[in-house]
Amino acid sequence: MEDLLSESKTNAAEFTVSELSNALKRTVEDAFGHVRVRGEISGYRGPHSSGHAYFCLKDDRARLDAVIWRTAMARLKFRPEEGMEVIATGRLTTYPGKSNYQIVIDSLEPAGAGALMALLEERKRRLAAEGLFDAARKRRLPYMPGVIGVVTSPTGAVIRDIVHRIKDRFPLRVVVWPVRVQGDTCAAEVTAAVQGFNALPAGGPIPRPDLIIVARGGGSLEDLWGFNDEALARAVAASDLPVVSAVGHETDWTLVDHAADVRAPTPTGAAEIAVPVRAELEARLANLGARLRGCIGRSGDRKRTALRAAARALPSPDQLLALPRRHFDEATSRLQRALVVGVERKRARLGAVRLAPATLARQIGETRRHLERDFVRALTAFRAGIRQRRIDYSRCAARVTPAPLQRRNGLARQALGALAGRHDKAMALRLERVRARLGQADRLLATLKLSDQAILERGYALVLGQDGGVIKRAADVSAGAPLSLRFADGEAHAVATSGEAARPARGKPADKKAAPGGQGSLF
Structure with a gap:
């Protein structure tokens, strides 16, 4: 065991994991304190949520x-996107927790205009495929807007040019929504401004504009990159208010230019597109008024001439009334002859109708006999019905019990x-009605019998x-003929002193001053 221990002892220094990781960290940071790395974002x-962004930079081999x-993220001029080729500036360091190294980026820029243009073209194709750039969905600008909303920087020359141009052409109210027109927050602020103008209520404290102008001066592709934001393009396309895009110079094109309803080459051009020239409108109105007055005058002259010509062609009143007068x-x-003929007819x-008291009395008698006969028949039928009911009642009485029978009898x-x-x-x-009819017939009969007396x-x-016959015409009286005059209270006798001579000539009406009936004096 001691031999093994003696063999493992070397001159190499011994480190802990943390010491080794910190040593590597210091070495890497000292050797690569400031680097620029080109690669594709992945x-x-x-x-x-903390505001930090984590991703990878890669090429085809590493x-x-x-x-x-977060602090560096706020300073970026554009927003990183997946697949974008960029140049990152920062420092290399290690992450001891995973034993790997990373770059802490201080600034980020596109790898070139070509990369930005490729990204812009890709966005343009995608939005165009969705129909955001179709000409059919673009709205027409109002001919004479009352209020214009301008989305731009409040301190630049753009707003002064727009206000000055509108004041020269057609003075009206301009509402400015201040935004940053460059930098990382540009797109978000302009998007919020477009949506804010659309959200303004009609008749509110801040007037709702009739159209919106999104304006910015010229600049490089990087300076105008905020107006190529996809969210901003969608907000402009979805705007309920017409949008005029005036971003950059005439050669500068952004996604906002494609999504807007109208693109102006410059901010001044946007003001000219938004409002007409008031002096030209006044001159045109005066010209139209003069033409209208001239047309009215010429039309009146033509109608007056036509009226005079028609008046000369019309006949005089005597000529117009001659034929009606003759008719x-x-x-x-x-009419006079028609009246005489009508009276004679x-x-x-009336003379052809023979209404005699005997005829009326005969009709009354027949009616009375018919009524009496009907009365006898009705009375007979009624009595027969009562007898039949009594027979039926007797038959039923034998078939029912006393109690129900009594009830039925009572009913x-x-x-x-x-x-x-x-x-x-x-x-x-019925008898009363018959008596009334008979009474009327009796009265009518009495009237007919006494009709002569009533007239007298x-x-x-x-x-x-x-x-003793009745004399109806003066022609039937001859001179010296004895006559009897019957009055209401008696008769008187007279002698005719004239006869045929008193008749009027044939075909001529009697003299209105002659005695009634055409007769001469009787006494």
Whole structure:
């Protein structure tokens, strides 16, 4: 045992694991205190909750762990992404907990413009495939906006150029949302500004703009990289308000330019696109007003000329009324004859109707006989029905017990009493109606019998000839003929002093001043 111990003793120094790890750490940090490493980002998942970012840098043959502390992460000009080729500046160190080494990155930059352009092209193809750059989804700008929202730096020359240009062309209200237009927080701030303008309520304390201008001056690809952010492009594409992009110079293109509804070559150009020229609108309005007044005047002149021509072509009032006047005169001349003919026709039709008291009395008698016959039939039928009911009641009485029979008898008596009462009322009503009709017929008969007397009571007289017949026309009276005049209270005798000479000429109406009936004096 002692021989083995003696053989294991050497001159080499003995270290603990921690001592060896710390020694390696110091050696690596002293030898590689400041390095620049070029490689491709791998395994990047964004900053952790602590703000630190952990990933790897690799090439085709090796791999190096990397870490960016939170303070250095805030100073980066762009956000690292998976697969991006970068140049990392930092210091090498070891991590004793895993016995590996890593680079602590102080700054990070793309490996060249080519890498950034490749990344930009890849984003552009992906967003274009989703339809964010389609022309069909782009909105038209309002012709005369009331409020314009500008997303830019409040201290740069861009906002002054935009406000000055809007003031020259069409003064209106401009609302500025201040943001950083360069650096790592640029994309997040501009995205929040676009979303904030869309979230403003209509009629709120801060006016909701009618369109948004996203503006920035010119710069390199790295300076404008914040406007190539994917989240910003999606926010611009999803905006409810029309967006005008004015980022960089005319040759600079960003993802915001593709996603916006309109791209302006410069911020000043964005102001010119957003508003019209007020002086041109006023001149155009004045021109349109003058043209409108001229059109109204010429139209009035044409219509006035047409009215005069139509007035000259119209006939005079006498010519227009000549034919209606002639028709009126002819109708007037025919009316008098038509009245005479109409009266004669109605008199003849009335004379053809023979209404005698005997005829009316005969009709009344027939009606009375029919009523009496119907009454006898109804009374006979009613009595026969009562007898049949009594027979049916007797038959049923033999088949039922006394108690139900008494109930049924009581119900039958009630029903019979109700029917008897209804029958009496119906018969009384029917007789009353028949009596009323007979009374009306009697009165009508009396009226017809006494119709002559009623007429005489009103002051008329009946002229009777020598044979007792009624004289209806003056032509039937001859001079010296004895006449009898029947009045309401008696008769008087007279002698006609004129006859045929008193008739009016044939075809001429009687003189209106002649005595009624066309007769001459009787006394």
